[in-house]
Amino acid sequence: MKQFDLVIVGAGIIGLAHAFHASQAGLNVAVIDRSPNALGASVRNFGMLALNAQAPGSQLSSAHKSLRYWQAIAPQAGFELRQSGCIFVARAPEEMAVLQEFAQSAKMAAHGAHLVASEDLGRYCPALNADRALGALFSAETWKVDQRQANAKMAAWLQQKYDVSFYFSTEVQEVSPPHISTSAGNFTANHVVLCGGDEFASLFPDAFAANGVKSCQLQMMRTHPQPKEWRLQPFVMGGLSMSRYSAFSSCPSLKDLLTMQAQRFQPHIDHGIHVIIAQEPDGSITIGDSHAYGDGRILARSSEVDALILAEAADLVHLAEPQIAERWLGHYAYLPNATSLVFSPADGVTAVNQTSGQGMTHGFSIAKDVIADMVR
Numbered sequence: 457m458k459q460f461d462l463v464i465v466g467a468g469i470i471g472l473a474h475a476f477h478a479s480q481a482g483l484n485v486a487v488i489d490r491s492p493n494a495l496g497a498s499v500r501n502f503g504m505l506a507l508n509a510q511a512p513g514s515q516l517s518s519a520h521k522s523l524r525y526w527q528a529i530a531p532q533a534g535f536e537l538r539q540s541g542c543i544f545v546a547r548a549p550e551e552m553a554v555l556q557e558f559a560q561s562a563k564m565a566a567h568g569a570h571l572v573a574s575e576d577l578g579r580y581c582p583a584l585n586a587d588r589a590l591g592a593l594f595s596a597e598t599w600k601v602d603q604r605q606a607n608a609k610m611a612a613w614l615q616q617k618y619d620v621s622f623y624f625s626t627e628v629q630e631v632s633p634p635h636i637s638t639s640a641g642n643f644t645a646n647h648v649v650l651c652g653g654d655e656f657a658s659l660f661p662d663a664f665a666a667n668g669v670k671s672c673q674l675q676m677m678r679t680h681p682q683p684k685e686w687r688l689q690p691f692v693m694g695g696l697s698m699s700r701y702s703a704f705s706s707c708p709s710l711k712d713l714l715t716m717q718a719q720r721f722q723p724h725i726d727h728g729i730h731v732i733i734a735q736e737p738d739g740s741i742t743i744g745d746s747h748a749y750g751d752g753r754i755l756a757r758s759s760e761v762d763a764l765i766l767a768e769a770a771d772l773v774h775l776a777e778p779q780i781a782e783r784w785l786g787h788y789a790y791l792p793n794a795t796s797l798v799f800s801p802a803d804g805v806t807a808v809n810q811t812s813g814q815g816m817t818h819g820f821s822i823a824k825d826v827i828a829d830m831v832r
């Protein structure tokens with residue numbers, strides 16, 4: 457029998473963030489994951505610490521708080537975290553109006569953002585299709601983490617520095633603290649935190665269903681590495697991201713942008729497409745994404761959606777090497793109008809999900825509060 461103070465189910469970023477805070481609070485922690493290594497949303501995303509996407513107030517301060525943990529951990533654990541910045545490019549007057557209103561508001565200072573004239577765009581991102589751009593908003597407060605390396609390196613660091621025990625290729629089958637049954641035998645712990653991502657229904661399915669949690673499926677792609685001298689630097693986005701991110705939600709012109717998009721971008725809206733373009737440490741370019749909501753994983757991939765994403769990306773950026781080398785699906789737990797779900801489905805059990813597709817950005821803040829409540 458393996459005994460711990462706390463067992464965490466799931467070794468994605470939410471599970472690791474809980475392991476970090478719990479270890480710092482002096483708890484003896486085990487993390488159990490059914491995969492041989494983390495394979496879920498935490499390694500399938502853009503690695504964007506999206507301070508640029510947050511509304512000022514509690515959202516932005518949660519993202520700031522999380523960022524400070526990433527900054528402290530990355531150099532110790534040995535994975536890349538760079539201040540990439542982010543550029544929102546306006547190619548239509550309705551998009552430019554939203555950026556200008558954002559620029560005139562106090563939000564600008566909160567985001568460390570400024571407007572960029574079309575003739576200056578090349579200085580921020582030479583690869584942009586500047587002839588199509590009316591101007592842009594550059595936000596320095598956006599960070600890029602190496603999402604494919606970070607999870608594994610953070611797990612190794614937690615094990616080495618805090619003596620966190622990891623059990624991979626081990627499925628948690630039943631949880632009734634202090635008893636936890638797994639495919640590798642029984643564990644005991646006074647507390648269990650469920651961080652199962654979109655596989656939330658594997659334990660306490662009825663309690664999750666009662667909370668109305670859905671699954672969101674996203675389509676992602678990656679190019680071959682670009683030539684060495686070709687650098688993207690910031691994340692690049694267009695108008696479809698302005699209407700998606702709550703950072704812009706109080707701009708009065710947003711309604712005109714939505715009207716324009718309903719006329720010209722209906723297929724994109726139907727598939728929840730907003731295009732993000734990011735460069736990885738090996739020089740390849742990650743391009744996504746779409747959003748399909750349902751009660752479980754959908755799994756089918758739509759070539760129409762891929763084509764819409766790639767056409768929009770090509771309109772924003774001129775890639776030296778546009779050929780797609782990799783396509784994958786990602787999934788996260790989704791709750792309409794809520795950024796997180798924290799509840800107790802049974803005594804001694806806390807379920808934690810980030811539910812708006814921003815777990816990399818907010819994970820450490822959410823976990824900090826959960827662990828503080830637990831050890832209070």
Ligand SMILES: Cc1cc2nc3c(=O)[nH]c(=O)nc-3n(C[C@H](O)[C@H](O)[C@H](O)COP(=O)(O)OP(=O)(O)OC[C@H]3O[C@@H](n4cnc5c(N)ncnc54)[C@H](O)[C@@H]3O)c2cc1C
Nearest residue numbers: 466468470490496497498501504628653786814815816817
């Ligand atoms: C395509 C895509 C792009 C995204 N882009 C960004 C971004 O740029 N920035 C951002 O902030 N967020 C982004 N997100 C959201 C972010 O990736 C997620 O919010 C976050 O990774 C969720 O982490 P998690 O630990 O909850 O889930 P996961 O990473 O999915 O981990 C859950 C783990 O639980 C394990 N598990 C489940 N049930 C059991 C069980 N019974 N026994 C054992 N193990 C179990 C699974 O094997 C899995 O490894 C994106 C998401 C996707 C899909």
